[in-house]
Each structure stands twice: as structure tokens, then as C-alpha cells.
Amino acid sequence: MLEATGLECVRGECRLFAGIGFRLGGSEMLFVQGHNGSGKTSLLRMLCGLAPAAAGEIRWRGELIGKLGEDYRRELCYLGHQNAIKEELTPLENLLASARLADEALAEAAALAALEAFGLAGREHLPCRYLSQGQKRRVALSRLVHERRALWVLDEPYVALDPAAIELVARLIGAHLQRGGLVALTTHQAVDVDARVVRELRLEATASWRAS
Amino acid sequence: MLKLICAIIARDLRLAMRRRSDLVSALFFFIIVVSLFPLGVGPEPELLRKLAPGVLWVAALLATMLSLPRLFADDHRDGTLEQLALAPQPLGLIVLGKVLAHWLISGLPLALLAPLLGLQFDLPTDALLMLSVSLLIGTPALSGIGAIGAALTLGVRGGGVLLSLLVLPLYIPVLIFGAGAVDATLTGLGAQAHLSLLGALTLAGVFFAPWPTAAALRIALE
Numbered sequence: 001m002l003e004a005t006g007l008e009c010v011r012g013e014c015r016l017f018a019g020i021g022f023r024l025g026g027s028e029m030l031f032v033q034g035h036n037g038s039g040k041t042s043l044l045r046m047l048c049g050l051a052p053a054a055a056g057e058i059r060w061r062g063e064l065i066g067k068l069g070e071d072y073r074r075e076l077c078y079l080g081h082q083n084a085i086k087e088e089l090t091p092l093e094n095l096l097a098s099a100r101l102a103d104e105a106l107a108e109a110a111a112l113a114a115l116e117a118f119g120l121a122g123r124e125h126l127p128c129r130y131l132s133q134g135q136k137r138r139v140a141l142s143r144l145v146h147e148r149r150a151l152w153v154l155d156e157p158y159v160a161l162d163p164a165a166i167e168l169v170a171r172l173i174g175a176h177l178q179r180g181g182l183v184a185l186t187t188h189q190a191v192d193v194d195a196r197v198v199r200e201l202r203l204e205a206t207a208s209w210r211a212s
Numbered sequence: 213m214l215k216l217i218c219a220i221i222a223r224d225l226r227l228a229m230r231r232r233s234d235l236v237s238a239l240f241f242f243i244i245v246v247s248l249f250p251l252g253v254g255p256e257p258e259l260l261r262k263l264a265p266g267v268l269w270v271a272a273l274l275a276t277m278l279s280l281p282r283l284f285a286d287d288h289r290d291g292t293l294e295q296l297a298l299a300p301q302p303l304g305l306i307v308l309g310k311v312l313a314h315w316l317i318s319g320l321p322l323a324l325l326a327p328l329l330g331l332q333f334d335l336p337t338d339a340l341l342m343l344s345v346s347l348l349i350g351t352p353a354l355s356g357i358g359a360i361g362a363a364l365t366l367g368v369r370g371g372g373v374l375l376s377l378l379v380l381p382l383y384i385p386v387l388i389f390g391a392g393a394v395d396a397t398l399t400g401l402g403a404q405a406h407l408s409l410l411g412a413l414t415l416a417g418v419f420f421a422p423w424p425t426a427a428a429l430r431i432a433l434e
Contacts, residue, residue: 051434052434103301
């Protein structure tokens with residue numbers, strides 16, 4: 001379903017990686033590995049269509065993602081480094097607002113249940129700026145509870161979480177894979193995910209300075 | 213489509229209400245700048261009446277500028293802008309929602325407050341009314357044009373000053389026809405033509421500006 005060939009990433013004068021390719025089908029997980037600065041986040045942003053690839057192409061169901069545009073974004077859920085939550089809004093408002101912007105119907109009861117699953121019961125109506133770093137991450141991740149879009153792109157989802165929350169996220173990812181969804185994720189933590197097929201992609205230290 | 217725009221406006225208004233200090237400081241900036249002129253120029257009604265349209269409109273432009281840098285900067289910093297860019301609707305529509313919300317927060321209060329401040333300049337009633345009307349019609353264009361500048365300077369260090377240099381020259385037509393409408397009422401010429409042109413600028417600003425803004429935002433996100 002998701003297929004990439006010959007991807008190349010150039011940041012300034014430095015080539016981070018080149019010739020990266022993979023195929024990812026339903027119920028499969030792409031595990032992107034690499035040291036800091038090897039271009040993991042850049043690769044995931046390319047997969048979302050946020051950043052253009054210097055070379056190579058990415059196809060979703062056989063079509064270039066640039067051409068699909070909104071049809072691709074309708075099937076994509078991206079969770080980046082930043083939590084994309086508003087400090088002034090409460091966790092509940094954040095969750096409902098992000099669902100509305102993604103054009104999804106999310107009832108208030110379902111949103112409350114998602115927050116409760118992430119241990120945020122009792123804090124639904126507290127502005128997010130009063131929450132800890134880990135709790136903010138939990139608010140961001142609570143989107144995944146009711147997320148049914150096919151492709152999840154998760155950039156370091158486990159950062160700042162405690163072991164219980166990490167296990168919960170891993171369970172959600174496992175359930176998504178069971179439903180036939182696709183997951184592309186990066187992490188430095190060894191976390192067991194219930195996945196039948198895990199495709200590992202290692203971004204080696206191929207960073208090279210281009211001769212100018 | 214309308215639902216999305218309404219959702220964006222509702223979110224931005226709620227955020228503005230939680231951060232009322234920004235809103236109030238822009239309003240007070242407007243009040244103080246306008247009030248300084250009668251104090252500086254002196255109590256000559258004839259001169260003040262002549263100055264009033266220009267002073268009030270320039271102060272409105274500057275007050276609008278104050279809130280522009282934060283139009284996209286907050287969303288950019290906390291990652292919300294990425295999510296907006298990945299939403300399954302055109303980014304231009306989302307920008308349109310944000311422009312309308314910006315006008316409700318910055319332009320509308322200015323237009324409602326202006327007649328009160330116009331009293332300091334000894335403006336007659338019909339000119340006060342025209343001041344409010346011209347601001348109501350003209351300020352949406354300021355939000356629209358300003359959005360392009362805000363998107364182009366997103367993530368640039370010292371972007372605030374650059375934004376002013378970029379956007380203020382583009383505000384000149386709005387200023388000319390806005391102040392001109394009030395001036396025409398004062399001299400008894402009728403402001404119909406000025407208002408029509410002001411309306412045209414607003415329609416163009418609000419409905420065409422979101423698309424280049426969206427393109428600039430996508431470049432800023434790369």
C-alpha cells in the first residue's frame with residue numbers, strides 16, 4: 001500500500017540519506033532506526049508529504065502522494081515531535097478540536113473515555129499548561145484511541161511517557177495493526193509491539209558533505 | 213467546508229478569550245495612539261477635524277499589525293500547524309478561517325471603538341458613523357493581506373519588523389480609501405465611491421490572500 005523508492009534527503013549542504021526504499025502492506029509496521037541526526041524525522045515528514053524528497057518517490061495504493069493530496073491526507077495520521085496541543089485549552093477541548101479539524105466525528109463521551117484510558121481522568125478540564133511533560137504527551141497520544149485512519153506515522157511516540165503509558169501505546173499500535181492498518185514509527189526504546197510483520201529500516205551514517 | 217471554517221474560528225476565538233491580555237493590549241495601543249494626537253496638536257477643532265480620518269486609520273493599521281506576528285507563530289511552535297497542513301481539507305480554507313477569526317479579534321473591536329475616539333477630534337455624527345462603517349468594511353482586508361506577510365516571515369528571526377516592512381506598504385490602498393471615505397463625508401462629497409473600492413479590496417484580500425498564504429506556510433513547514 002505504501003511504497004517508497006530511491007528516497008534522498010538533503011539538509012543544507014549535507015546529504016542525510018540516499019537510495020532509501022521500502023514496501024509496506026496492510027498489518028505491517030515500518031520501524032525506522034538510526035542514531036540522532038540520521039534523518040528519521042525527515043523521512044517520516046517526507047512520508048506525510050510535509051517535506052519534499054530531494055529524489056525518489058512515495059506511492060500510496062500505487063499513486064504518487066503528491067498527486068493524491070487530500071485523499072492521502074484523509075488516510076494519514078501523523079504524530080510528530082511536538083504535541084500539537086494548545087496550552088490554553090483543556091485536554092478535552094484539545095482532543096475535540098483536533099478531531100474536528102481532521103473532519104472526524106468524535107463524541108464528547110468518546111473523547112472523555114480516551115482521556116481516561118490515558119490516565120487523565122480528573123484533569124479533562126484543566127488547561128494543558130498546568131500538565132507535566134508526560135501528561136501533555138498523553139493528551140497528544142489519546143488521539144490514537146479512536147483513530148481509524150489507515151496509516152499512522154509516529155515520530156518517537158514513547159518520549160516522556162512512563163512504562164504504563166508506553167505499554168498502552170504499544171497495545172494501541174498492536175490493535176491498529178490487527179485491524180489491517182499500517183504503522184511507520186521511530187523510537188530509541190525497545191518496546192514490544194504485537195506485530196506480525198516488522199520491516200526494519202536502518203538509516204546508516206551515510207551523511208556526507210556534498211562537494212560544492 | 214463551512215463546518216471546517218466555523219471550527220477554526222471557534223477554536224481561535226476560544227484561544228483569544230483565554231489570552232485576553234493580547235486583545236486588550238492591542239485595543240489600548242489604539243486608544244492611546246489616537247488620544248496622543250489631540251494632546252500634541254492642541255485644541256484647534258478645525259485642524260483636529262482635518263487630521264482625524266488619517267490618524268484614526270493609521271492607528272488602526274498599527275494596532276492590527278501588533279497581533280499579526282502571532283497569527284501563525286503559536287501554531288507553528290507547538291506543532292499544530294503541521295496538523296493543520298495535514299488536515300484532509302485545503303490549507304487555504306483553514307487560513308480563511310484564521311483570517312476571519314483574526315478580524316473578529318482585532319478589526320471588529322477597533323471599528324466599534326473608533327467612533328468614541330473620534331469624539332476627541334470633534335467629528336460630526338455622520339463622520340463618526342462613516343468612520344465605523346469604513347473600518348468595518350476595510351479591516352478584513354488588513355487581516356487578509358497581513359496573513360500573507362505573517363506566513364512569509366514565519367520562523368524568521370526578528371520577523372516582526374520584517375513583517376511591518378512587508379505589509380504596511382500593501383496597506384496603503386486600504387488606508388487611502390478608508391480615510392478618504394471619512395474625509396469625503398466631512399466635506400460633504402459622499403463616500404459611496406470610496407466604500408465601493410474599499411469593499412472590493414476586502415473581497416480580494418479575504419478571498420484571494422488565503423491561497424498564497426497557504427503556499428507560504430507549506431514552504432515554512434519544509
